[in-house]
Amino acid sequence: MGPRSLAFTIFVHACALLLAVVILAPVAWLFVMSISPAADLSAKPLHWWPQEADFSRYKLLLSTVENSAGAAFTAALRNSIEVAGMATLAALAVAIPAGWAVSRTPSVGWSLSMVIATYMLPPVALAVPLYMGLARLGMLNNVFGLALVYLTILAPFTTWLMKSGFDTIPREIEAAAMMDGANLFQTLRRITLPLAMPVVATSALFAFLLAWDEFFYALLFTSDQRAKTLTVTIADLAGGRIADYGLIATAGVLAALPPVFIGLVMQRALISGLTSGGVKG
Amino acid sequence: MSGPFMTTRAWLLMLPLLGVMIAVIGWPLVDTIGLSFTNAKLVGTSGTFVGFDNYAKMLSSTNFQRTLYTTAWFAIVSVAVEMVIGVLTALLLNQEFHGRFVLRALMILPWALPTVVNATLWRLIYNPEYGALNAALTQIGIIDSYRSWLGEPGTAMTALIIADTWKNFPLVTLIALAALQAVPRDIRAAALVDGAGPLARFRYVTLPFIVGPLMVALVLRTIEAFKVFDIIWVMTRGGPANSTRTLSILVYQEAFSFQRAGSGASLALIVTLLVTVLAASYAVLVRKTAGSAR
């Protein structure tokens, strides 16, 4: 790269600063709202910074006293973790063998394309029969039922990621192990899977984030604390019937913490996942 | 090992995936197709066969046509803006400046924020009486009185698109940035020596490397945008005067609020068909541009 003029350097820094503000300002405001007293939030002109930080809403939402607003929120938190966790594990369980099969036997690859094509289906196209089917099985308003539905959102992505990962592991390594007398599953378990561990981790992160974010099915298929997830809880709070904007913001901050934490800490893995599908596609 | 054995084994390994997909997606889809030819209610009566009545009724309704237009507008504008800003910010982040690694790390923030939280956040920002946007713009002096951002059909859609763009452009940035970093330095240096201007360098040196990944991002984002539900549900519920009601919201209303499962199913399938045609034509486009760019 050639030497840059001073003007260009200034321009780049100014743009970078602007970008940083655009990205940070809304998130920062969400947090400020969550610790501002209600009066500050309905003041005109608006108070941009609370005179006194008020963390009471966090305490309120995270309390576990039975039959309280906090209990409802923590139940939703637990449901979100359970549903996203189960769906992620199940997605990996089906994606690892399927991804390996497609990687090693490309002639069956068309079936994976079909699976991935289901991504185009809008959830509303499946919602009515799914609703009726889950009702018949008694799995409405049930974390297992919801996790089962989520599995089908996660599995196409994770399988595709796993396939890309297996593609980078030479078959020769597997062949050598087989020659030493190991059977297929031993080979997979001892040789291939350890090598593919970074991809497994990336797939798991993606799957978890996707499941955490889901709203539509959760809105339709859950009705109370037994299965209602965080996204639905927050949408309920934001529905315009709560006068304390700070409480809505607090719920938002709490729901955003896990994925944002994962995003920031695991960023390398996530970006490699984001691009491995894209670059090769 | 022989070919047929490998193939059989591969199918066996794919069985769990295919089984789940057929049970939870394939079968409901077939069921939806069946429902769409009946006048079934959501709960109770399974309905009687009515042929193509539902389709005819939906396709000819002005509600559907308006909603289709609204959805297309949302999808096209938001995706276009996300692509442009995404590529520009990727070019920026590919420059050398202090703190660029921190900034790259920050880009993941909007993307990691749950969609519903994002929608909630922007709804609060746009609040007509106590929102941060009104406060900021009046204090800077850009507007002299508070506006109803989500209450006017003109600004409501724009406000939604801004909220959606803020969350989704970083995805494009990250994909484009990764691709940019794969551009060999010597090619760029050679172009510089040849005296190519910045625009020419972008068009002939950089673009061929990033167009493939960008196309994938474009397809994914367009499909997502056509299916959009969450952000609109939380921010406007389709208002004001249904100016932000998208197809998914319309299907929800028909099938669940009005409990008409039959016509709701037909509407959902029309949407599915639209998205499929769109994605297929994109796929053709991807193949063509990927071929010509290399």
Added chain:
Amino acid sequence: MLKTTSKMLLGVAFAGGLMMPHAFAETSLNALFMAQAAYSEADVRAMTEAFTKANPDIKVNLEFVPYEGLHDKTVLAQGSGGYDVVLFDVIWPAEYATNNVLVDVSSRITDEMKKGVLPGAWTTVQYDGKSYGIPWILDTKYLFYNKEILEKAGITAPPKTWDELSEQAKTIKDKGLLETPIAWSWAQAEAAICDYTTLVSAYRGEFLKDGKPDFQTGGGLDALNYMVESYKSGLTNPNSKEFLEEDVRKVFQNGEAAFALNWTYMYNLANDPKESKVAGKVGIVPAPGVAGKSDISAMNGSMGLGITSTSKHPDEAWKYVAYMTSQATQNEYAKLSLPIWASSYDDPAVIKGQEELIAAAKIGLAAMYPRPTTPKYQELSTALQQAIQEALLGQASPEDALKTAAENSGL
């Protein structure tokens, strides 16, 4: 009266509990309420706790959704048998009865209830001569006004007619006291229909005639014309078109509205100095009328508690509903939601500190005008909401907007 009933129930429950302490398992009920300010989540939880204390063998799980989600949640939960007790709006019994969502509880209603509850309240839960629950929230829209602002503007009495309201608002605006003196809840939601219905009642309009839409002419059209005129003249806060009731309350208690149309609950909240900047200056009267047509206007915004047809514990559910709607419970929480019981309105404990509200309620509640009773209410309402918003935003004339709504109403 019901005090004794509930005490009896209580006694029965205790006796049962003592006789077979471990013989029957604890019954678990699921109840769906709405997240709101009147009978707030905390209130409902407190009432429920009192109930479970009196009935240790019954456990009640509470679920709160915003009003906008109440109907869909109830309908969707049929598949899972999710709820035993649901809160329902006055407009839904027709649909719920037709689709067998709620059970007919007519035979469970005691004579005491029949006599004690205000006759107008019963219409909330009835369809086709059957009762599908007990009314719980008895409510109508009142006109709230800021006494201080009216005084500053030299206005001595709150408006008696809607035209007078416009004139007074204009005075306030002209004197520079407030830019936009009136606040309404006109978001694309049921809230807008409630305000519209109040005006329809003032103009003596009719929603349906022989089952066919009739709001596009006469009083129904006059009502929308009034809304549009008030909006266009700048007397109405233009943000009203995205307000729900809580937004109206915020604006009013911030002192940014001289007049506001809202439910009972706003009276005591806006008078609470911890919440409000206008505490002590809140005036309340029945919504105005129209000269030559009506003295006041009011609409039925009541809600009831019912038992779902999928409930496996209808007896326990009924016990819970009876407790929640009992006079004792309602009197205790009468600050934000007025009781359904006639005699409560003469009970000094209930009246104390809210004499003005009770005075307005006595007139308003007696004149409540119903929204149409039809199984297709959701569609009708959706079409009307769109019409109101289109007319306000100038996308269509009120005539055309209502005509289109009549065509799209599904009736």
